[in-house]
Amino acid sequence: MRADREHDFSLYVQARIPRLHRLAFQLLGDRHKADDAVQNALTVLYQRWSRMRDVENLDAYVHTMVVRSCLSDRRRWWARVQLRATTPDVPVAADDPLVEQRMVLRAALRRLPEGQRTVVVLRYLCDLPVAEVARILGRSEGTVKRQTFSGLGNLRRMLDERTRSAA
Structure with missing residues (x-):
């Protein structure tokens, strides 16, 4: 080059x-x-x-x-394949009030099935429209909408369960 x-x-x-x-x-x-x-x-x-x-x-x-x-x-x-016996510590900024919320959301996202997680991240964290997500993933717009609906519902349930168990 x-x-x-x-x-x-x-x-x-x-x-x-x-x-x-x-x-x-x-x-x-x-x-x-x-x-x-x-x-x-x-x-x-x-x-x-x-x-x-x-x-x-x-x-x-x-x-x-x-x-x-x-x-x-x-x-x-x-x-x-996991090559470590334990998960390494991730540094956290103690002065950031939203750290716990971010950690909870990331943990909930990791618990979603792969397709739902991918669609939710692309739609809401990357702010892409349904048509663009469908094009990127090679899926129909209907599939993207269904996985978005299911993913958001699962996230709400997980976060509600956590809120109830913390109270």
Whole structure:
């Protein structure tokens, strides 16, 4: 790749990597797997970068690549192998009043079935319309709507149960 194209690629990636990583983390629930999924998508993007001038909406294209990378990562049998006996501690900002709410929501999202979690994250955390989510996942809009409805219902039940048990 020519130096000017490589520079353009670096600038593009630097500007978007935090958002892509947040998306992957919400879909996978693991920082290391999210790093791998984003890296895999960006590796493919780098290989195709010279052809990306013709892509109408590059951000949407890359977003789709990351989502598909996350979904393919989940399908691999070795992705379920746990190599640690305990979960590593995740640093938490003690002064943030919303930390507990975020942790509860993330735990509830991880308990959703894969399809529901993916649709809920794309619809509400990434703020994508139904048609775009359907296009990214290769599903019908009706399926996306049904999984959204079911996912939100399951989240409400989980959060209500937690609220009742905490009281």
